[in-house]
Amino acid sequence: MTSEQRLQELPKAVIKWYEIGKESKTACIVSNYGNSRLIAEALEEKELCVRRIPLEQLESLQINHAEDNEKTAASICENEHYDIIIAVDMIEYASDAAGVLARIRSLLRPDGKLIMAADNRLGIRYFCGDQDMFSGKNYDSIENYRHLFAWERRAMTGRTYSKAELIRFLEKAGFLTHRFYSVFPRISNPQLLLAEDYVPNEALDIRVFPEYNNPDTVFLMEEELYPALM
Secondary structure (H helix, E strand, O other), rough: HHHHHHHHHHHHHHOOOOOOOOOOOOOEEEEOOOOOHHHHHHHHHOOOOEEEEEEHHHHHOHHHHHHHHHHHHHHHOOOOOEEEEEEOOOOHHOHHHHHHHHHHHHHHEEEEEEEEEEEEEOOOOHHHEEEEEOOOOOOOOOOOOOOOOHHHHHHHHOOOHHHHHHHHHHHHHOOOOOOOEEEEEOEEEEEEEOOOOOOOOOOHHOOOOOOOOOOOOOOOOOOOOOOHHH
């Protein structure tokens, strides 16, 4: 396997660990940016029948009232509703994150599940000096992009959110039950997944190798912060 092929395969690991029954109606939201199309490919490699729903198609549909949800679902999937919808490396590229999640909710069965993975704008690496993945500058995500010029915002293909913001979006969309995991070092190269209520009983610095958008701007050793933060 070449290094290029290895880079193509790494992002798939974030979903390949999760067992999805072949009888489940499954959809994957895909964007023109990021690795979401590789995630759909990973599901298909597991011999699942996956409906690819473009993010742009979801965003083109307007939901102004709750009663519009059924019409939205019908227009996308011909009255079918899904057991599981995967949205990995997708919400960062949505122009209206809360609206997109509401549309996704309308496509799920009442007991359906959304599996979502997103970069955290308050990730440890950003406090260590790493550049924001969208603005290319330091601390922009930590400061919630407050100090960007208008033209800089227009030039960005997306933005990241904090866990608290994602919870607010999810609950507004009707996802009232949720469970979070931390992915080390990042979702495009998952080496370790930790449930939010799990405290590791081993040193992470010997298992996790940090990865950065721009290593040259990093001034703290992230792995040395793990014990105290945990």
